[in-house]
Amino acid sequence: MKNSVKASVGIITGSGFDAFFKQAEAVRVDTPFGDPAPISITDIAGRKVAILARHGSNHGNPPHRINYRANIFTMYILGVKQILATNAVGAINRKLKPGKLVVPHDFVDFTKLRHNTFYDSAPVIHIDMSEPYCPEIRRALVLASEKHSEDICKKAVLVCTEGPRFETPAEISLFRSLACDIVGMTSLPEVVLARELSICYASLCCVSNMASGLQPAQGVDDLTMVADRKRVAMEQVLKEAISLLPSLRSCICATAVKDTTLQRLERYAKGIPFNNRRLQSL
Numbered sequence: 001m002k003n004s005v006k007a008s009v010g011i012i013t014g015s016g017f018d019a020f021f022k023q024a025e026a027v028r029v030d031t032p033f034g035d036p037a038p039i040s041i042t043d044i045a046g047r048k049v050a051i052l053a054r055h056g057s058n059h060g061n062p063p064h065r066i067n068y069r070a071n072i073f074t075m076y077i078l079g080v081k082q083i084l085a086t087n088a089v090g091a092i093n094r095k096l097k098p099g100k101l102v103v104p105h106d107f108v109d110f111t112k113l114r115h116n117t118f119y120d121s122a123p124v125i126h127i128d129m130s131e132p133y134c135p136e137i138r139r140a141l142v143l144a145s146e147k148h149s150e151d152i153c154k155k156a157v158l159v160c161t162e163g164p165r166f167e168t169p170a171e172i173s174l175f176r177s178l179a180c181d182i183v184g185m186t187s188l189p190e191v192v193l194a195r196e197l198s199i200c201y202a203s204l205c206c207v208s209n210m211a212s213g214l215q216p217a218q219g220v221d222d223l224t225m226v227a228d229r230k231r232v233a234m235e236q237v238l239k240e241a242i243s244l245l246p247s248l249r250s251c252i253c254a255t256a257v258k259d260t261t262l263q264r265l266e267r268y269a270k271g272i273p274f275n276n277r278r279l280q281s282l
Contacts, residue, residue, distance in 0.1 A: 169213030
């Protein structure tokens with residue numbers, strides 16, 4: 001990766017957002033956590049934007065096999081400060097219907113096997129998650145949705161499951177008792193890893209189906225059809241939201257990690273050899 005390649009905003013998408021990549025320049029980034037998904041840089045609303053398809057080429061990586069650390073660390077190396085993500089979700093809250101756009105404000109993590117931190121060794125780092133999704137990006141997504149007359153749910157609790165299987169009716173019933181509104185497989189640990197690098201992160205979710213037990217069983221093609229119908233609208237919302245993002249951040253995300261900790265990571269970003277087992281001692 002050339003040091004001159006930089007971006008201030010990042011977009012992490014699921015499958016099908018090919019329009020974002022048409023005029024984008026592919027870049028190669030090496031990380032101490034392995035290879036990230038393909039990433040490109042383009043201009044949107046006057047900002048340099050790094051766009052990453054989390055599942056890789058041809059949707060090759062299922063949710064539980066995505067290299068989340070490599071993907072988020074790539075954004076960090078490129079200089080990204082604000083990440084807008086897209087997620088397809090199922091509705092647990094019966095008031096939400098397929099096609100509804102949702103901007104979650106909180107989450108419950110039911111993943112099991114994922115690498116969910118950059119800080120595996122001393123000194124121990126504890127990240128505050130009292131407001132896990134960036135309020136500034138959430139506000140921009142809501143305003144952008146309203147400008148484009150999209151039906152938007154401004155707050156929701158997202159529960160993330162391991163996948164790749166869908167949830168059982170009993171699990172959905174449990175999640176409802178925990179005040180969860182939507183369920184997906186890819187928001188975690190992205191949102192946590194971004195916070196560990198003081199990167200703002202928020203998600204624009206599309207309800208693709210009612211969760212298990214709330215409607216007859218559906219095939220993957222049925223769920224994909226709903227997401228496909230909303231894809232153009234979501235792209236418009238993302239572009240509009242980028243134009244509304246503040247250039248100077250005043251949110252909790254910006255100061256989540258001490259500068260001295262990030263400086264250790266920046267040494268690797270500048271090309272100094274890096275061993276992920278010595279993340280804290282560089």
